[in-house]
Amino acid sequence: MSTNQDPDAALMLRVKEGDVSAFEDLVEKYKQPVVNLLYRTLPDATEAEDLAQHVFLQVFKSAHRYRVSAKFSTWLYTIARNLCLNEIRRRSRHPADSLDAVNPENEDQPIRQYEDTKNPLAPDLVLQDELARKIEEALSELPENQRTAIMLFREDEMSYEEIARILKCSLSATKSLIHRGRETLKQKLKPYLRSGTWREIKRS
Amino acid sequence: MRSPDNNEMHKANSRGKRKPSENAPHPQPLSDGREAEADWDDEIQLNQILERLPNAPLSSNFTSRVMSQVRNEALARSRNPWRANWNSFVDSFRSREWTQRFALSAAVVLAAFVCFIQYQASGRKEVAQSVVAVSSVADLPSLDVLVNFDAIKRLPKKSGEVDVELLAALK
Numbered sequence: 001m002s003t004n005q006d007p008d009a010a011l012m013l014r015v016k017e018g019d020v021s022a023f024e025d026l027v028e029k030y031k032q033p034v035v036n037l038l039y040r041t042l043p044d045a046t047e048a049e050d051l052a053q054h055v056f057l058q059v060f061k062s063a064h065r066y067r068v069s070a071k072f073s074t075w076l077y078t079i080a081r082n083l084c085l086n087e088i089r090r091r092s093r094h095p096a097d098s099l100d101a102v103n104p105e106n107e108d109q110p111i112r113q114y115e116d117t118k119n120p121l122a123p124d125l126v127l128q129d130e131l132a133r134k135i136e137e138a139l140s141e142l143p144e145n146q147r148t149a150i151m152l153f154r155e156d157e158m159s160y161e162e163i164a165r166i167l168k169c170s171l172s173a174t175k176s177l178i179h180r181g182r183e184t185l186k187q188k189l190k191p192y193l194r195s196g197t198w199r200e201i202k203r204s
Numbered sequence: 205m206r207s208p209d210n211n212e213m214h215k216a217n218s219r220g221k222r223k224p225s226e227n228a229p230h231p232q233p234l235s236d237g238r239e240a241e242a243d244w245d246d247e248i249q250l251n252q253i254l255e256r257l258p259n260a261p262l263s264s265n266f267t268s269r270v271m272s273q274v275r276n277e278a279l280a281r282s283r284n285p286w287r288a289n290w291n292s293f294v295d296s297f298r299s300r301e302w303t304q305r306f307a308l309s310a311a312v313v314l315a316a317f318v319c320f321i322q323y324q325a326s327g328r329k330e331v332a333q334s335v336v337a338v339s340s341v342a343d344l345p346s347l348d349v350l351v352n353f354d355a356i357k358r359l360p361k362k363s364g365e366v367d368v369e370l371l372a373a374l375k
Contacts, residue, residue, distance in 0.1 A: 020271070020278060027270050032259055039260030048260060056270045060277060062296060089302070135253055154254040186246050193249045 008072035016063045027056050030073070033155045034080050040139055040151055041084050051087055055080045074162045081148060081166055088144070131192055138188040146181030153178055
């Protein structure tokens with residue numbers, strides 16, 4: 001892997017030499033994909049953002065150890081995943097009351113609430129909102145490695161080899177994770193996929 | 205997209221052998237065709253759904269907050285490189301997986317144990333060497349000197365006074 005093939009690696013080499021502005025370009029480019037990845041694993045948007053901030057700081061601190069052996073994004077997502085797993089482990093050791101914990105009084109409410117900035121009465125939008133919630137629910141119920149594999153596959157159109165590196169498993173295991181994750185999603189979303197509502201919403 | 209049954213058939217074909225159950229005629233070829241078509245449609249729909257997943261909420265000053273931390277880090281590193289390197293080491297240790305952390309910790313404990321054993325062994329060696337050195341210089345007295353040892357030990361101790369009677373008897 002050369003810097004010609006991966007412009008981000010060239011930026012990271014500049015960071016290694018002390019160029020802070022090059023790092024700003026990288027943060028700007030990858031902030032949304034990293035937060036997306038963390039948000040689907042951690043239940044809270046603020047926590048996901050804080051962890052993403054920590055990920056970028058960690059990347060900067062580790063710049064002196066960076067070698068152009070793979071794409072920069074592979075290295076970045078590996079750090080992001082490791083920190084995310086550490087956070088999950090830390091939480092399991094020191095469990096705290098979650099704001100998302102189901103309250104018996106309103107247990108029929110969804111885990112995540114989305115800010116509705118559009119007209120709440122429009123039936124298509126209500127349906128779209130419900131679909132979005134169902135998709136998020138289905139994703140959050142997947143095992144961590146399946147969800148991460150699917151998100152990486154979707155987020156950056158990463159190759160199976162790159163995802164396998166990030167997940168530290170074999171190529172065949174990665175393909176299997178993605179396949180099983182997609183099958184589970186299809187099963188859970190089948191009523192919506194087959195009813196045609198998704199297609200109708202897309203057209204409108 | 206193949207249905208699960210079709211997948212099994214495909215696998216069996218690629219193996220070159222079929223189990224008896226796989227040799228059985230396909231029960232519902234027509235409905236399977238429709239099912240496969242529906243599966244394929246689901247695949248396409250799922251791809252589109254995943255592509256259209258909404259982005260996670262992100263504050264507008266995210267980059268500036270990260271860059272502020274990064275500049276502080278760079279400044280701290282230029283002021284105190286040793287401390288910055290140590291912090292960097294601690295952070296990198298924390299960001300590793302638990303297996304790597306365990307291996308690293310085990311290596312440190314093992315190294316400390318080996319150092320302790322070496323230290324103890326070198327201590328014992330030093331004591332043995334000093335005993336050898338002393339024993340070669342100060343030879344033990346002969347047994348004849350100790351003939352009256354018990355009698356002399358039982359004698360009353362009178363400090364400062366000379367036992368003239370004893371002296372005379374000895375002469």
